[in-house]
Amino acid sequence: xxxxxxxxxxxxxxxxxxxxxxxxxxxxxxxxxxxxxxxxxxxxxxxxxxxxxxxxxxxxxxxxxxxxxxxxxxxxxxxxxxxxxxxxxxxxxxxxxxxxxxxxxxxxxxxxxxxxxxxxxxxxxxxxxxxxxxxxxxxxxxxxxxxxxxxxxxxxxxxxxxxxxxxxxxxxxxxxxxxxxxxxxxxxxxxxxxxxxxxxxxxxxxxxxxxxxxxxxxxxxxxxxxxxxxxxxxxxxxxxxxxxxxxxxxxxxxxxxxxxxxxxxxxxxxxxxxxxxxxxxxxxxxxxxxxxxxxxxxxxxxxxxxx
Amino acid sequence: xxxxxxxxxxxxxxxxxxxxxxxxxxxxxxxxxxxxxxxxxxxxxxxxxxxxxxxxxxxxxxxxxxxxxxxxxxxxxxxxxxxxxxxxxxxxxxxxxxxxxxxxxxxxxxxxxxxxxxxxxxxxxxxxxxxxxxxxxxxxxxxxxxxxxxxxxxxxxxxxxxxxxxxxxxxxxxxxxxxxxxxxxxxxxxxxxxxxxxxxxxxxxxxxxxxxxxxxxxxxxxxxxxxxxxxxxxxxxxxxxxxxxxxxxxxxxxxxxxxxxxxxxxxxxxxxxxxxxxxxxxxxxxxxxxxxxxxxxxxxxxxxxxxx
Numbered sequence: 001x002x003x004x005x006x007x008x009x010x011x012x013x014x015x016x017x018x019x020x021x022x023x024x025x026x027x028x029x030x031x032x033x034x035x036x037x038x039x040x041x042x043x044x045x046x047x048x049x050x051x052x053x054x055x056x057x058x059x060x061x062x063x064x065x066x067x068x069x070x071x072x073x074x075x076x077x078x079x080x081x082x083x084x085x086x087x088x089x090x091x092x093x094x095x096x097x098x099x100x101x102x103x104x105x106x107x108x109x110x111x112x113x114x115x116x117x118x119x120x121x122x123x124x125x126x127x128x129x130x131x132x133x134x135x136x137x138x139x140x141x142x143x144x145x146x147x148x149x150x151x152x153x154x155x156x157x158x159x160x161x162x163x164x165x166x167x168x169x170x171x172x173x174x175x176x177x178x179x180x181x182x183x184x185x186x187x188x189x190x191x192x193x194x195x196x197x198x199x200x201x202x203x204x205x206x207x208x209x210x211x212x213x214x215x216x217x218x219x220x221x222x223x224x225x226x227x228x229x230x231x232x233x234x235x236x237x238x239x240x241x242x243x244x245x246x247x248x249x250x251x252x253x254x255x256x257x258x259x260x261x262x263x264x265x266x267x268x269x270x271x272x273x274x275x276x277x278x279x280x281x282x283x284x285x286x287x288x289x290x291x292x293x294x295x296x297x298x299x300x301x302x303x304x305x306x307x
Numbered sequence: 308x309x310x311x312x313x314x315x316x317x318x319x320x321x322x323x324x325x326x327x328x329x330x331x332x333x334x335x336x337x338x339x340x341x342x343x344x345x346x347x348x349x350x351x352x353x354x355x356x357x358x359x360x361x362x363x364x365x366x367x368x369x370x371x372x373x374x375x376x377x378x379x380x381x382x383x384x385x386x387x388x389x390x391x392x393x394x395x396x397x398x399x400x401x402x403x404x405x406x407x408x409x410x411x412x413x414x415x416x417x418x419x420x421x422x423x424x425x426x427x428x429x430x431x432x433x434x435x436x437x438x439x440x441x442x443x444x445x446x447x448x449x450x451x452x453x454x455x456x457x458x459x460x461x462x463x464x465x466x467x468x469x470x471x472x473x474x475x476x477x478x479x480x481x482x483x484x485x486x487x488x489x490x491x492x493x494x495x496x497x498x499x500x501x502x503x504x505x506x507x508x509x510x511x512x513x514x515x516x517x518x519x520x521x522x523x524x525x526x527x528x529x530x531x532x533x534x535x536x537x538x539x540x541x542x543x544x545x546x547x548x549x550x551x552x553x554x555x556x557x558x559x560x561x562x563x564x565x566x567x568x569x570x571x572x573x574x575x576x577x578x579x580x581x582x583x584x585x586x587x588x589x590x591x592x593x594x595x596x597x598x599x600x601x602x603x604x605x606x607x608x609x610x611x612x613x614x615x
């Protein structure tokens with residue numbers, strides 16, 4: 001039976017590994033190397049400059065702005081999104097009126113809610129961003145139109161054009177599109193918590209708040225934590241790039257007010273012709289991402305609860 | 308929605324008494340079912356508001372795609388005066404939506420097949436065979452899940468350029484496959500480990516080769532896992548924006564999300580907003596249809612996909 005085993009293993013691994021090495025691993029290694037060069041990306045010539053790019057990065061105002069926004073994305077977005085999702089999921093599964101004999105009950109139509117909430121998740125983030133760009137349009141967008149319709153003619157914010165508001169508008173779109181995913185995820189987690197736990201809590205006189213914080217949340221903690229990491233990585237990476245690049249005008253919002261790290265990498269490399277410097281910012285992004293994941297795993301560590 | 312439930316308070320006293328003591332004011336006086344009712348209205352109220360907020364932009368987009376440009380600007384929330392289907396046909400032909408669709412189908416079709424094939428081959432070997440370097444290769448693959456893609460994109464652009472795959476659809480297919488492998492291998496390795504070994508061993512004793520065992524025995528058994536990971540990859544690849552934006556700048560080769568954004572930017576000068584909305588809705592339709600038909604599988608596939 002061992003005959004031909006190694007040939008089979010090599011045969012099966014060769015193609016996937018080759019693709020993966022060429023398009024994923026090799027570029028990653030290269031980018032760390034390029035971060036020490038003055039490569040423009042336009043010509044094949046470059047020289048090693050040591051830590052020049054890193055020194056420059058620390059002096060770069062736009063870098064610090066991008067970093068600040070990215071960190072805000074990574075901390076605030078999961079907090080709001082997961083918080084809302086937990087709230088909705090708890091209401092869907094436990095918020096219903098108790099029927100006779102049942103310790104907890106979901107609201108009626110909870111599967112309908114789950115279908116509706118989840119749907120933005122299947123849309124392309126680019127399309128979602130476009131849609132909201134129109135909705136936010138100060139003159140003829142849907143949001144200001146709605147404000148006007150309910151008599152708030154005086155309240156007509158510039159939304160994406162206002163440096164103080166633009167970043168929050170962009171974040172709101174990401175919350176809008178991801179809450180449903182976590183509602184479904186947490187609902188599945190809540191459904192697997194044994195009913196006797198709730199019955200026991202009820203007999204002990206626990207109200208809904210106590211039940212949530214003493215039973216549901218601790219038992220769901222693992223899921224919440226991995227959700228936090230997942231959401232944070234999204235907020236630091238592709239999703240924030242797409243929404244900021246598409247929705248806000250110019251070089252990352254009015255006066256860089258919405259720029260984020262991945263967008264800055266993209267601009268430095270493909271707009272400014274500074275491929276070497278771009279990879280330096282990319283390395284910073286990598287460090288931030290890994291540090292974020294490590295911190296969340298560390299802070300969130302609790303005794304594992306079995307049920 | 309029954310309102311005549313008050314007797315519950317008497318029939319199940321053990322369940323109710325404690326919170327009667329705790330519940331404040333009117334709810335306490337009316338007993339448990341009173342509180343339940345208030346809560347029920349409250350939960351439904353909030354849940355409906357969010358459902359509304361989620362669905363409303365979609366309804367607004369569909370409505371807008373049937374309006375004239377003047378209608379869009381003058382009253383964003385009014386119903387269209389009549390259904391302007393010409394927006395749709397204009398978007399399909401003049402705005403090149405048909406080309407974008409075709410490109411997307413070619414790219415996603417190719418990468419989906421490639422991802423599932425290569426992903427399951429690698430995962431099967433990593434899950435079922437002991438050999439030196441097994442762990443290393445496994446961690447090499449799954450390590451890719453936590454790295455920001457943006458970092459690799461700059462050199463990747465030049466890698467593709469050097470092997471003449473930049474701005475080609477098959478180049479994009481290969482890149483999609485490569486970037487889908489980490490999660491696919493991770494998911495399918497776990498899945499292959501759960502499948503019973505006895506069937507594969509029986510096939511081998513009967514003289515089937517490893518390759519044949521894989522394709523005729525193991526792959527069919529892995530179908531549920533392939534479907535989950537397939538849905539996950541389909542949506543991810545169909546909605547991909549960052550990779551094509553960087554690696555595929557030829558106007559004829561654009562995929563849907565990219566093409567639409569491009570249109571929106573250039574529309575700033577041409578001003579065919581209604582056509583653009585028609586294109587936007589057109590691009591959403593296929594995934595929405597798939598979602599509403601298979602919503603259970605999509606939800607299961609994506610949530611299983613993301614966090615396990």
